[in-house]
Amino acid sequence: MVFRLSNAGIGAGFASNGYGENSPNGFKLGSVIVVEIGLTALLLLVVLSTTHPKFAPGFGGLAVGAALWLIHLISIPIDNTSVNPARSLAVAPWAAESWPMQQVWVFLVFPTIGGVVGALLWKFISGTDGTDGTVAATEVDAEPDASPVVVD
Numbered sequence: 001m002v003f004r005l006s007n008a009g010i011g012a013g014f015a016s017n018g019y020g021e022n023s024p025n026g027f028k029l030g031s032v033i034v035v036e037i038g039l040t041a042l043l044l045l046v047v048l049s050t051t052h053p054k055f056a057p058g059f060g061g062l063a064v065g066a067a068l069w070l071i072h073l074i075s076i077p078i079d080n081t082s083v084n085p086a087r088s089l090a091v092a093p094w095a096a097e098s099w100p101m102q103q104v105w106v107f108l109v110f111p112t113i114g115g116v117v118g119a120l121l122w123k124f125i126s127g128t129d130g131t132d133g134t135v136a137a138t139e140v141d142a143e144p145d146a147s148p149v150v151v152d
Helices: 002-007 029-049 060-079 085-094 099-103 106-126
Strands: none
Touching: 029 060, 029 106, 085 099, 085 106
């Protein structure tokens, strides 16, 4: 079994994220930065949208799964997809070559930035304060208090 795994490329950096000559299709660092920030922000927007009170109950997993599938479909040919720093750290230290550990910083820094961008976009787009799904105080329509109607 160990022989099969090593021959399958696991020892050679299998599934490690990379850019330049270590990208599946030779994409440069700038392309990888844009993809990791943009797609991580998209993933966060989808995940956070499932927490909105108007989101259909029971469909969160479907929405997140479909988004993650699409993100991987787009970015595996670019950099083997991170959008999650833990995913990058899971494989880089075990590679037989040194390049995955030399490039892993990119897949820690830029998905983190993408997460912050996604969270800020969600706060702006949703109009929620991000804690309990209620409308933020700045978004509440200011209506004058109506005098109460008293019924005898």
